[in-house]
Amino acid sequence: MIGALIARDVRRAIGGAAxxxxxxxxxxxxxxxxxxxxxxxxxxRIAVGGLWIAALTAALLPIDRLVEPDRAxxxxxxxFVHGVSEEAIGASKLVAHWLxxxxxxxxxxxxxxxxxGTAPAALGRALIALAVxxxxxxxxxxxxxxxxxxxxxxxxxxxxxxxPLAVPLLIFGAAAAGDGGSGALxxxxxxxxxxxxxxxxxxxxAIRAART
Amino acid sequence: MKPLLRFEGVTCRRGGRLLFEGLDLSLGAGGGLQLSGxxxxxxxxxxxxxxxxxxxxxxxxxxxxxALADEGLALDRELPLGRALDFWARLxxxxxxxxxxxxxxxxxxxxxxxxxxxxxxxAKRATxxxxxxSGAPLWLLxxxxxxxxxxxxxxxxxxxxxxxxxxxxxxxxxxxxxAGSWSRLELGQ
Numbered sequence: 001m002i003g004a005l006i007a008r009d010v011r012r013a014i015g016g017a018a019x020x021x022x023x024x025x026x027x028x029x030x031x032x033x034x035x036x037x038x039x040x041x042x043x044x045r046i047a048v049g050g051l052w053i054a055a056l057t058a059a060l061l062p063i064d065r066l067v068e069p070d071r072a073x074x075x076x077x078x079x080f081v082h083g084v085s086e087e088a089i090g091a092s093k094l095v096a097h098w099l100x101x102x103x104x105x106x107x108x109x110x111x112x113x114x115x116x117g118t119a120p121a122a123l124g125r126a127l128i129a130l131a132v133x134x135x136x137x138x139x140x141x142x143x144x145x146x147x148x149x150x151x152x153x154x155x156x157x158x159x160x161x162x163x164p165l166a167v168p169l170l171i172f173g174a175a176a177a178g179d180g181g182s183g184a185l186x187x188x189x190x191x192x193x194x195x196x197x198x199x200x201x202x203x204x205x206a207i208r209a210a211r212t
Numbered sequence: 213m214k215p216l217l218r219f220e221g222v223t224c225r226r227g228g229r230l231l232f233e234g235l236d237l238s239l240g241a242g243g244g245l246q247l248s249g250x251x252x253x254x255x256x257x258x259x260x261x262x263x264x265x266x267x268x269x270x271x272x273x274x275x276x277x278x279a280l281a282d283e284g285l286a287l288d289r290e291l292p293l294g295r296a297l298d299f300w301a302r303l304x305x306x307x308x309x310x311x312x313x314x315x316x317x318x319x320x321x322x323x324x325x326x327x328x329x330x331x332x333x334x335a336k337r338a339t340x341x342x343x344x345x346s347g348a349p350l351w352l353l354x355x356x357x358x359x360x361x362x363x364x365x366x367x368x369x370x371x372x373x374x375x376x377x378x379x380x381x382x383x384x385x386x387x388x389x390x391a392g393s394w395s396r397l398e399l400g401q
Contacts (some may be wrong), residue, residue: 004303008288015290074284078342081263082303210245211265 001084002092005144009096016065018100021058022108028054040117047116048126048177052170054112055105056131056163059137063158066097066145073126078205090203094142094196099142102134129185133173136166136192139199140165147207169195215240216381217262218349222271232399235271239381245371246394247385250308252298253384253400256282261354262383266394276381279346281339282354283310285328293338294323301345313344317367337367345369353384358363364393365391 036042050108070076079089109130113123144162148154172188217239222229231254247255250394260266261273263280287296295316301310314320317337322330328336338361343351356368369391372382377393384390 001303004299008299012288012290065398074282074286077263077265077282077284078264078280078300079303080284082300082346083277084303157338212267 001020002088005079005092005148006099008182009044011098013062013100020059021101021175022104025054025058025105025108026059026112027210028057030176035161038101042193043117045111046124047118048129048174050116051080051109051112051126051130051172052133055109055133055137056126056170057167058100058105059141060159060162062097063102064141065150066093067149067203068145068154071149071207071210077211080211086204086207087200088204090146090200091205092191092209093145093203094139094199095141098135098138101138102131105134105137105180106131110176111174118172122177124192125180125185129173129176129188130193132176132185132189133169134205137166138168139196143199143202144201145205146210149206150210165195214241216276217278217383218272218274219261222261222273222274223269224254224266226254226257229274236256237397239383241349241379241381244376244377244382244390244392244394246390246396247383247399248343248387248396249300249399249401255399256354257356257390259347259385259401260385262350262352269355276350276357277348278350278352279343279348279350280354281343281356282352285327285335285339287335287338289326289328291327292324293319293327296327297338297341297345300342304346305349306345306347309345310341313341316344316371317341318363323338331362333364337364338359340368342374349380351380351382351384352384353382355386356384357386 003054019066029050041084106127109127113126116161140162144158147161148158151157167189169188171190172184175182175184176188215238219235219237221248222231222235247258248379257266259282261268262275263278297310297314298307301307314323317340319337319341322334340356359367373392375382
């Protein structure tokens with residue numbers, strides 16, 4: 001049953017605009033050198049930070065298509081009537097969203113790193129830190145999408161909700177790329193696990209609350 | 213025999229307004245109940261209570277497995293109708309039923325048409341087909357005649373009659389009288 005839900009969301013994302021966050025990600029990464037100038041030493045210092053900011057803003061893009069269309073068309077109601085729990089909906093949306101967001105973002109992070117002039121020594125660590133962060137970014141997206149579904153100006157509210165919640169991820173994720181021995185990657189991993197574990201329950205409670 | 217739906221002293225408030233209070237009803241196998249009443253009298257809320265989508269402010273509700281046809285189409289717009297209905301039939305446990313249900317509602321030749329191209333009446337038939345394919349004993353229909361042409365209405369009547377004869381139960385909210393023998397419940401008095 002959860003498999004059918006995941007397959008449906010993956011199909012909708014691929015048929016919809018799964019490439020849009022990735023394009024946005026590369027666009028932001030391109031803007032950074034334009035904004036701060038072409039000095040390679042300066043770019044090298046801020047490259048990982050730029051990569052993370054691009055990833056965070058790209059994570060905002062798909063939020064409006066994650067939960068709201070299903071709420072508006074009555075699919076969430078029908079899933080409940082068919083005996084699917086809200087937590088199962090949240091979990092399957094999380095998996096499906098990561099599948100169509102995480103790998104694509106990591107793929108785009110390669111050209112993104114070159115645009116930003118990431119130091120070759122830090123490239124591997126930066127990509128690993130980003131890889132650890134993508135499930136949490138997907139989880140935050142699903143949570144915020146469920147919390148804002150049905151609200152007017154949901155897109156703007158989603159941004160204001162998601163970005164502060166992503167701050168711990170940003171701090172430790174960016175730090176993990178800078179210094180391999182600092183243990184920042186472990187802290188980032190634990191923050192990501194916490195967010196991923198909470199997401200189905202937060203999204204489930206939000207879907208339930210939106211129904212009444 | 214255990215009823216398929218039972219309300220005991222159910223009270224429903226929406227937005228601080230009391231819709232009904234201390235409502236009792238019982239619907240057994242083969243029972244059809246038509247809800248009527250002015251706009252805003254709580255017909256749709258009663259159906260959502262029966263589906264479990266709303267919580268009663270007081271009282272108890274027992275129900276069997278339900279299928280709900282309300283104003284939400286709940287079909288993926290980009291999919292062909294046949295596949296969109298199949299998603300729900302498979303979730304309910306039997307994908308073969310959706311084909312039969314489409315046949316009974318005269319939708320068979322639309323199976324390959326994307327859902328987004330359906331007309332209002334065709335979409336209404338599709339929501340009824342989803343209910344017919346669900347295999348649930350208790351059907352909840354919100355304004356099932358809305359948008360249906362005479363052929364669609366006749367097919368709905370036949371569908372409901374068949375379901376009642378097969379030991380199912382139907383709770384329908386409708387302004388226009390439905391064919392067949394229905395008990396009636398008037399809300400908002």
